[in-house]
Amino acid sequence: MAPSDLRIVGGHLALDLVNTVEPRVPGATDFREHLHTPEDLLDWGLRAGLLDAGEAESVRAAWAASPAAGDQALRATHEVREATYGALLSVLGHSADAAPQLEILSLRWAAATARSALVPGGRGQPVRVVVGTTPAALVPDRLVTEAINLLRTVDVRHLRACPLEQGGCGWLFLDHSRNGSRRWCAMEDCGAQAKARRLTERRRAARATT
Numbered sequence: 001m002a003p004s005d006l007r008i009v010g011g012h013l014a015l016d017l018v019n020t021v022e023p024r025v026p027g028a029t030d031f032r033e034h035l036h037t038p039e040d041l042l043d044w045g046l047r048a049g050l051l052d053a054g055e056a057e058s059v060r061a062a063w064a065a066s067p068a069a070g071d072q073a074l075r076a077t078h079e080v081r082e083a084t085y086g087a088l089l090s091v092l093g094h095s096a097d098a099a100p101q102l103e104i105l106s107l108r109w110a111a112a113t114a115r116s117a118l119v120p121g122g123r124g125q126p127v128r129v130v131v132g133t134t135p136a137a138l139v140p141d142r143l144v145t146e147a148i149n150l151l152r153t154v155d156v157r158h159l160r161a162c163p164l165e166q167g168g169c170g171w172l173f174l175d176h177s178r179n180g181s182r183r184w185c186a187m188e189d190c191g192a193q194a195k196a197r198r199l200t201e202r203r204r205a206a207r208a209t210t
Contacts, residue, residue, distance in 0.1 A: 006034055008048055009185045011174035014150040016048050017077070017143055018085045019185070024161070024170030026094055038063050038070030041077055045139055050146075055138065062135040069136040076140035080108055084147040088172060091156055102151075109148050112141035162190050 010016040018024065021031040035041050042060060045051050051059065063070030083104040090098035115134045118127050131145045132138035160175045162168035162185035171185040184190045 006044060006047070007186050007189060009171065009173050011176065012146070012150050012154075013048055013050060014084055014143070014147040015088075015172045015174065017081050017147070018088065019171040019173075020044060020081065022169045022171065023164065024085070024172065025164060026089055026170075035074065035077065038074050041074055041139055050142055051132075051138065055132070055135075058135040059138050066136065073137060073139050076108065076137075077143055079104060080140055080144045080147055083108075084151070085172075087147075087151055088154075088159070091151070091154065092159060092161065105144060105147055105151075108140065108144040112137075112144050115141055116145075 006020065008016050010019055020034045022034075023031060025031070035044060042056050046053065046056050063073070083101040086095065086101035087098045087105065089095040090101075112131060115137055116129055116131045117133050119130050121128045132141045134141070154174075158174045158176060158180070160173050160182065162171045162173070163183065164170045166183075168184060168190045173182070173185050175182040
């Protein structure tokens with residue numbers, strides 16, 4: 001599956017970043033990686049709404065001029081992703097200590113803030129904060145800012161993980177359904193597969209009984 005084909009189901013950009021590996025199992029290191037290259041990262045960033053086409057071209061040009069900068073941005077993105085996931089596990093009660101992950105995010109956030117700027121919002125408009133004034137570092141800078149915003153404001157009552165124990169993928173998402181009953185990252189994906197497995201199991205059980 002190409003990064004441009006990944007489902008965007010998290011309900012927040014930082015969660016969609018966490019969901020760029022599968023399955024999402026706490027403590028696992030043998031997951032399937034979807035962001036292998038800087039170009040993968042740009043493809044995903046466009047689809048997720050992290051940056052627009054013009055910004056993507058600026059980033060691509062910066063990375064072409066300095067391939068090491070693209071590799072560094074990819075490593076930084078992976079670091080932000082895993083630190084965000086670790087911190088969210090603490091929010092969900094699956095991990096007792098998020099301090100190491102928060103320290104990583106704090107350092108990345110401080111660097112991103114140093115590369116941000118306040119700009120006029122126009123007549124009658126508030127001042128805006130522009131994150132990503134340096135094209136080579138735009139992607140990880142914006143991602144860590146999104147991660148910090150999520151961790152500061154997330155309502156844990158709406159934070160869910162696609163249930164691994166029922167055949168789900170472990171991806172994280174915000175449940176904003178009317179009755180708070182959303183179970184799967186995507187009903188047409190993990191939900192449908194789980195239903196198919198249950199149907200197969202019932203048929204096998206019925207044949208065995210017969």
